[in-house]
Amino acid sequence: MRLRLVGLVFAACLVAPALAGAVMSEDEVAIQAIIDRQTDAWNRHDMDAFVADTTSDVDWINVVGMHWEGRETVRRAHAVLHKGIFAHSRMVRADKPELREIAPDVVVAVVQNRIEGAGLMPSGEPYPTNGNILTLVFVKKDAVWRIAHAHNTTIDRDAAQHDPAKSP
Amino acid sequence: MRLRLVGLVFAACLVAPALAGAVMSEDEVAIQAIIDRQTDAWNRHDMDAFVADTTSDVDWINVVGMHWEGRETVRRAHAVLHKGIFAHSRMVRADKPELREIAPDVVVAVVQNRIEGAGLMPSGEPYPTNGNILTLVFVKKDAVWRIAHAHNTTIDRDAAQHDPAKSP
Numbered sequence: 090m091r092l093r094l095v096g097l098v099f100a101a102c103l104v105a106p107a108l109a110g111a112v113m114s115e116d117e118v119a120i121q122a123i124i125d126r127q128t129d130a131w132n133r134h135d136m137d138a139f140v141a142d143t144t145s146d147v148d149w150i151n152v153v154g155m156h157w158e159g160r161e162t163v164r165r166a167h168a169v170l171h172k173g174i175f176a177h178s179r180m181v182r183a184d185k186p187e188l189r190e191i192a193p194d195v196v197v198a199v200v201q202n203r204i205e206g207a208g209l210m211p212s213g214e215p216y217p218t219n220g221n222i223l224t225l226v227f228v229k230k231d232a233v234w235r236i237a238h239a240h241n242t243t244i245d246r247d248a249a250q251h252d253p254a255k256s257p
Numbered sequence: 258m259r260l261r262l263v264g265l266v267f268a269a270c271l272v273a274p275a276l277a278g279a280v281m282s283e284d285e286v287a288i289q290a291i292i293d294r295q296t297d298a299w300n301r302h303d304m305d306a307f308v309a310d311t312t313s314d315v316d317w318i319n320v321v322g323m324h325w326e327g328r329e330t331v332r333r334a335h336a337v338l339h340k341g342i343f344a345h346s347r348m349v350r351a352d353k354p355e356l357r358e359i360a361p362d363v364v365v366a367v368v369q370n371r372i373e374g375a376g377l378m379p380s381g382e383p384y385p386t387n388g389n390i391l392t393l394v395f396v397k398k399d400a401v402w403r404i405a406h407a408h409n410t411t412i413d414r415d416a417a418q419h420d421p422a423k424s425p
Binding site (some may be wrong): 150151194195222224240241 | 312316319321322323324325330333335336337338341359360363365367378380387388389390392398405406408409410411413415416417418419420421422424
């Protein structure tokens with residue numbers, strides 16, 4: 090039994106590099122799959138699917154600082170936006186998310202993406218196509234990973250030229 | 258021994274309401290104290306103190322989407338900003354942080370604050386005084402709480418008028 094499990098994990102390690110270009114643990118594969126499903130859900134404008142892998146009490150903070158509490162609120166807010174500004178939008182993921190285990194069964198993912206084809210914002214300005222940087226905090230409970238907290242920020246590419254972390 | 262511990266916790270519960278206006282657990286008191294110390298450190302422009310309660314591998318994402326990895330990088334980036342745009346700034350906290358335990362020994366805090374007296378941004382525009390909404394992910398290890406991840410976003414007060422979660 091134990092050997093069979095080891096065999097399965099070993100097989101997973103052989104398969105994962107082909108998918109991702111790097112050896113990934115079972116947990117990384119599961120988290121990556123959720124992020125992929127969420128991107129896909131955005132592009133199908135299916136907001137039930139978009140929130141399917143969140144906890145019921147998920148918090149979501151968007152790029153303009155709106156703070157939505159609970160899965161149903163997060164779903165409803167996104168559903169309204171996908172009938173308006175995001176109705177014809179497409180999420181394009183910029184790179185492989187960075188995953189960091191900060192505690193047992195808690196992983197923080199930092200995801201970069203870009204929204205193409207969005208409508209105008211309430212201010213009348215176009216939605217930024219600079220890209221967003223999104224924090225997703227994943228928690229594993231009863232062997233299932235879910236998003237417990239999300240926080241999103243638009244990347245300011247002009248400001249990035251003056252990153253103080255890169256100052257000499 | 259056990260009773261003495263219960264006594265201490267009971268005493269803490271008697272003291273905490275006087276400080277915070279609500280019954281707070283020992284963990285909430287500790288986390289609140291870290292948030293207070295960080296506000297104080299910002300206002301004294303002491304960036305060693307500002308990062309003192311972070312983990313060594315903390316990630317910090319700022320309001321323009323810069324992503325700083327590791328305590329020393331976070332300290333250095335803030336130190337550069339506190340010699341420039343934030344040299345004469347003051348952080349004013351808007352309200353009591355919302356704390357949510359998402360896993361054992363993991364708490365997400367959502368903190369609202371406002372930066373007053375900041376200088377101009379590299380674009381030449383003034384730094385927004387609308388306020389920021391900051392996620393701090395706290396992890397307790399060896400009985401000590403530390404910030405493992407931070408993500409900050411400027412609040413757009415105009416956009417807030419059109420919050421889709423409040424749409425009928």
